[in-house]
Amino acid sequence: xxxxxxxxxxxxxxxxxxxxxxxxxxxxxxxxxxxxxxxxxxxxxxxxxxxxxxxxxxxxxxxxxxxxxxxxxxxxxxxxxxxxxxxxxxxxxxxxxxxxxxxxxxxxxxxxxxxxxxxxxxxxxxxxxxxxxxxxxxxxxxxxxxxxxxxxxxxxxxxxxxxxxxxxxxxxxxxxxxxxxxxxxxxxxxxxxxxxxxxxxxxxxxxxxxx
Amino acid sequence: xxxxxxxxxxxxxxxxxxxxxxxxxxxxxxxxxxxxxxxxxxxxxxxxxxxxxxxxxxxxxxxxxxxxxxxxxxxxxxxxxxxxxxxxxxxxxxxx
Numbered sequence: 001x002x003x004x005x006x007x008x009x010x011x012x013x014x015x016x017x018x019x020x021x022x023x024x025x026x027x028x029x030x031x032x033x034x035x036x037x038x039x040x041x042x043x044x045x046x047x048x049x050x051x052x053x054x055x056x057x058x059x060x061x062x063x064x065x066x067x068x069x070x071x072x073x074x075x076x077x078x079x080x081x082x083x084x085x086x087x088x089x090x091x092x093x094x095x096x097x098x099x100x101x102x103x104x105x106x107x108x109x110x111x112x113x114x115x116x117x118x119x120x121x122x123x124x125x126x127x128x129x130x131x132x133x134x135x136x137x138x139x140x141x142x143x144x145x146x147x148x149x150x151x152x153x154x155x156x157x158x159x160x161x162x163x164x165x166x167x168x169x170x171x172x173x174x175x176x177x178x179x180x181x182x183x184x185x186x187x188x189x190x191x192x193x194x195x196x197x198x199x200x201x202x203x204x205x206x207x208x209x210x211x
Numbered sequence: 212x213x214x215x216x217x218x219x220x221x222x223x224x225x226x227x228x229x230x231x232x233x234x235x236x237x238x239x240x241x242x243x244x245x246x247x248x249x250x251x252x253x254x255x256x257x258x259x260x261x262x263x264x265x266x267x268x269x270x271x272x273x274x275x276x277x278x279x280x281x282x283x284x285x286x287x288x289x290x291x292x293x294x295x296x297x298x299x300x301x302x303x304x305x306x307x
Contacts, residue, residue: 022288
């Protein structure tokens, strides 16, 4: 087959596939350097579903911080409806002291990560890790809530503290004097228990009056 | 049916779009049924690297390219039309 015939067959093949609804993306761009994949609308659904239901926040901003998109989780984190998120830049949701840091992070572009705390509408401080990838002049940012890690850290600290207290107590109990003191306390407790038992067995004041 | 010993099939996809997933599923089924034990599938995700589209002059996605046996053949679409896919791969003669 000659090249023009092959081209013609390919064109026919393409026509059939498009009419038959068998493709959902196209490669566009005149040369290799600016070639992109253009997805047809229905092809986005899977990604949208994934992004909307994931447990991490996702937000797309301009490099100046203007919010263009945010997923459900991000609006939950900030306790701010999406319609209100669009009205102010991302920097308004961090403390004044952190704003220059966030602005510099966004302006830097490329791929980067940053740990920064957001302030939700109810005043809760939310420590997060931002993972950013800039594509076509827009920043796609994944927002990971670090509070579970902080809570886990606090729990580990508390456990460590309890463990060291128990170890210290164990060491003290090995001392003869401590053992004697513990025995004395046990005797007192047992005595109190016996007293309570005898009081329960003896008739109460009302019973003795009527009896 | 005549088939050569080695089949190298390259499927161009765009991430996990419905048609890309359908094409891969159909391709695997088709290979298992007609080329068992003598094929290799390469999946090229053009969302990750659109520049790779140039190699085989890909316009629409998904597109399957038969690299081996030569000559190269291209089948555009999700391969749900088994008849067309088999004819395209030259595993079956076209019925007029």
